[in-house]
Amino acid sequence: MPVRCVGEGNQVTASDPGRTRHTHHRADGYVSRWVDGRLLLLGPDGVHRQLAGSAAAMWSVLDQPGTVTQVRDRLAALGAAPAATAPAFVAEALAALRAEGLVVAPGSRGS
Amino acid sequence: MTTFDPEIESRVVDLAAWSLPGARPLRSPVDADHANALVQRADAHRLLGPLAVAVQQGEVHLPDEALDLLAARHEAAMWWCLVLERRLLEVRALFEAAGGVDHLVIKGSAIAHLDEGDPSLRSFADLDLLVRAEHLERAVAVLAADGAERPWAERRPHYDRRFAKSVTLAGPDGVEFDLHRSLCDGAHGFRIPLDRLFADQVSFVLGGVEVGALSGTHRLLHAAYHAVLGSPAPKLMSLRDLGGYLTRDDLPIDEILAEVACWRGEAVLAVAVRETLDVLGVSAPAWRRWADEVEIPVGELVIVDRQRAEGSTPGRAKLDGLPELPWRDRVAYTFALTVPSRAHLRSRGLGPVDIYARRLRQRLPRRARPT
Numbered sequence: 001m002p003v004r005c006v007g008e009g010n011q012v013t014a015s016d017p018g019r020t021r022h023t024h025h026r027a028d029g030y031v032s033r034w035v036d037g038r039l040l041l042l043g044p045d046g047v048h049r050q051l052a053g054s055a056a057a058m059w060s061v062l063d064q065p066g067t068v069t070q071v072r073d074r075l076a077a078l079g080a081a082p083a084a085t086a087p088a089f090v091a092e093a094l095a096a097l098r099a100e101g102l103v104v105a106p107g108s109r110g111s
Numbered sequence: 112m113t114t115f116d117p118e119i120e121s122r123v124v125d126l127a128a129w130s131l132p133g134a135r136p137l138r139s140p141v142d143a144d145h146a147n148a149l150v151q152r153a154d155a156h157r158l159l160g161p162l163a164v165a166v167q168q169g170e171v172h173l174p175d176e177a178l179d180l181l182a183a184r185h186e187a188a189m190w191w192c193l194v195l196e197r198r199l200l201e202v203r204a205l206f207e208a209a210g211g212v213d214h215l216v217i218k219g220s221a222i223a224h225l226d227e228g229d230p231s232l233r234s235f236a237d238l239d240l241l242v243r244a245e246h247l248e249r250a251v252a253v254l255a256a257d258g259a260e261r262p263w264a265e266r267r268p269h270y271d272r273r274f275a276k277s278v279t280l281a282g283p284d285g286v287e288f289d290l291h292r293s294l295c296d297g298a299h300g301f302r303i304p305l306d307r308l309f310a311d312q313v314s315f316v317l318g319g320v321e322v323g324a325l326s327g328t329h330r331l332l333h334a335a336y337h338a339v340l341g342s343p344a345p346k347l348m349s350l351r352d353l354g355g356y357l358t359r360d361d362l363p364i365d366e367i368l369a370e371v372a373c374w375r376g377e378a379v380l381a382v383a384v385r386e387t388l389d390v391l392g393v394s395a396p397a398w399r400r401w402a403d404e405v406e407i408p409v410g411e412l413v414i415v416d417r418q419r420a421e422g423s424t425p426g427r428a429k430l431d432g433l434p435e436l437p438w439r440d441r442v443a444y445t446f447a448l449t450v451p452s453r454a455h456l457r458s459r460g461l462g463p464v465d466i467y468a469r470r471l472r473q474r475l476p477r478r479a480r481p482t
Contacts, residue, residue, distance in 0.1 A: 028319035031196040033189040033231045036163070036182055042193040043318075 022105040024094055025065035030102060032059070041102065049100070054084050054093050062103060068094065119145060123152045124390060127347035129161040129170075130228070132358045133394025137165055139172040146177035150184065156347040159185040160232035188234040195238050196220055198286045200318050202238075205253050212250045213243035214323070215312055217291065217333060221324035224315040226355055233348075237287040239277075241325070243309060244292050247272040254280045254288055264454035267447040274432075274444050276300050276423065294333050295340045297418045297428045301435035302375045328370050331356035335383035336376065340418050345386060353387045357395040364397045378411035 029044040039056040041049040051059055054075075061074035071094065072085045084090075097103035118141075128134035140146040150173070153162045163185045165171045166178070173181065199220065206212035215221075219235025227233045242250045248271065251261070259280040265271055271278050277291040293300040294308075311326045325333060334353040338345040356362055371380045384402040388395060414431050421428040425448050433441055 026319060029197075029200060031193050031200070031318045033193060034229060035186050035189050035231055036167075040186070040189055040193060042190070042197050044197070046197075048190065 023065045023067055024062060024071065024098075024103050024105045026059065026062050027102055027104050043101070045101075049102070051102075054080070054089070055097060057084070058090070058093055058097060059102065116145075116148060119148045119152055122149055123156055123158065123347060126153060126158050126161050126165070127156065127351040128354060128391035128393050129165055131351075131354050131391065131393045133392065135392055137171045140177070143174045143176060146173045147180060149173075150177050150181045153181075154184050154188075157188075157234045157236075158348060158351070159188055160227075160229075160234060161351075164229075164232060185231075189231055191236070192220070192223070192230075192234055194284075195235065195286060196317055198282070198284070199238055199322070200320060202254065202257070202288070203320070203322070205257055206250065209249060209253045212246045212253065213309065214240045214246070214250065214290075215308065216322050216324050217241050217294075217330075218337070220317070221315065222330065222334075222352055224317070225313070225324060225327075226330065226352070237289060239289045239291060241291045241294070241305075241308060244272045244305065247278065247290060247292055250290050251278055251280065254282070254290075258283050259288065262458065264452065264458040266451050266455050267443075268452075270447045273440065274447065295336045295418070296423055296432075297340075297421075298414050298431040298435050299336065299340065299374070299376055299379055299418065301432045304373055307370075307373065327356070327359075327362050328367055331362055331367055332371055332374065332376065332380065335380050338387065339379050339383045339415060342422065343419055345383075345390075347390075350387045350390055353383055354391045354393045354395075357384065357387060357398045358393055364401060368401070377405065378407045378415050381405050381407050382412075382415055 027043065030041050031043075032039055032041045034040075034056075037052070037056075039051040039059055041051060041059070043049070057075055057078060057080060058071060061071055061078065066074065068087065068090050072087065072090050075090070076085045094103060094105070098105060122138055122140065125135045125137055129137060140149050150159075150162065153159050159181065162171065163181060166173055166181065199216070206214070216239070218239040219233065220238070223230040223233035223235065240250075248269075251271070255261070259282040261278060261280045265278075266275070272292060275292050276294075276296040277289045279287060279289050281287045293305060294303055308325055308329050311329065312323045313326050314321045314323050316322075324330070331353070334349065334356055338349040338353050341349065367380075368377075371377055381402055384395075384398050387393075388399055388402065414428070417428040417431060429448055430445075433444065436444055
């Protein structure tokens with residue numbers, strides 16, 4: 001069973017400050033389970049994915065749609081380290097999730 | 112393969128009660144062999160989730176080899192649950208495209224999402240849907256058109272939507288669907304007021320989609336029915352499900368007893384509550400008092416015992432259901448039980464002669480039976 005891992009270390013090269021205004025939400029059709037600190041994800045494309053670290057935490061707090069600011073606040077409420085709630089870090093991690101098709105932000109470029 | 116070891120089995124029983132009020136503390140296995148056996152037995156009872164979390168929380172200590180085994184099996188079980196839930200979303204879309212199939216998710220996925228602290232605590236092996244009887248044939252047709260096959264042909268035309276507990280279909284991907292018309296076989300299956308289950312439904316979100324499920328009261332009663340009538344000896348996971356409901360504050364005993372009276376299922380509930388509290392040792396004082404004091408007519412206990420021993424095979428317990436049916440249905444039900452269609456017999460590898468020979472053998476004294 002091929003498993004694609006998405007976790008810390010995912011970088012995006014294009015930055016778009018305007019995206020911070022957009023509301024992000026989970027892409028439809030993905031089902032998930034936490035196992036041993038990792039998040040297993042299966043979506044409509046049938047690819048088995050695993051999220052770790054900040055990416056998993058972000059997916060978790062997107063159980064309700066949220067802007068970058070709201071996502072930061074929710075991560076902070078979970079007790080995430082300050083570095084993991086820095087605006088640039090959160091924006092980049094969300095971009096990585098968008099690139100993987102796991103998160104959508106209607107209206108933002110590339111979503 | 113593991114052999115029966117009372118030490119291991121008692122630890123698995125404790126595991127089934129893990130995190131429930133009054134549960135006995137977990138004990139770590141004494142050596143590496145016992146540790147591996149504990150993981151294997153937990154897997155067999157679908158209790159890997161509780162074991163994994165208990166280990167994470169330091170309540171049980173396992174050596175490295177058993178930890179690796181636990182991690183691998185739990186992850187595999189969770190991937191399978193995700194495969195099932197993705198399939199569920201696909202089938203719901205097919206139902207919609209076919210004009211709609213009124214259904215509720217029951218057992219595994221619903222319990223995982225609605226009743227456990229985290230869905231990864233509850234694993235399941237197949238998909239169970241309660242389908243409104245008038246939509247059952249459409250649901251079967253939708254799954255069949257999608258490649259699923261039923262192992263046995265229908266007993267008689269329209270038997271499923273009129274009398275069956277459920278129809279099982281398996282897809283080429285190995286996913287098995289149990290499409291339930293009712294929650295159990297026999298007399299109690301016919302007594303359940305099915306409309307009330309659909310009228311009082313709740314929902315949970317799966318992949319961004321709201322899916323319907325039984326209410327908490329109905330999930331409790333279904334757990335009791337499944338524990339007692341689902342097999343001769345209740346599975347530990349079924350007892351854990353029921354133990355969880357019995358120890359919750361938001362499911363008042365008065366409401367449950369009022370509902371079970373509508374189902375005329377006090378005997379099933381009493382047997383289930385006694386066994387659950389006795390085996391798991393969890394604390395539910397109000398339920399204990401009720402189970403100790405309630406008086407169940409002997410005839411009702413006989414019906415439960417017979418159903419329990421017989422399971423889903425056609426026999427005397429199925430005839431217990433006869434008085435529960437309107438007069439116009441009794442002939443059709445009896446005829447279907449006693450004279451299954453040729454297609455049904457063929458699918459079970461039987462001919463008309465075989466079934467009568469089997470019945471004759473069952474009636475003969477043991478010494479007189481042909482070998």
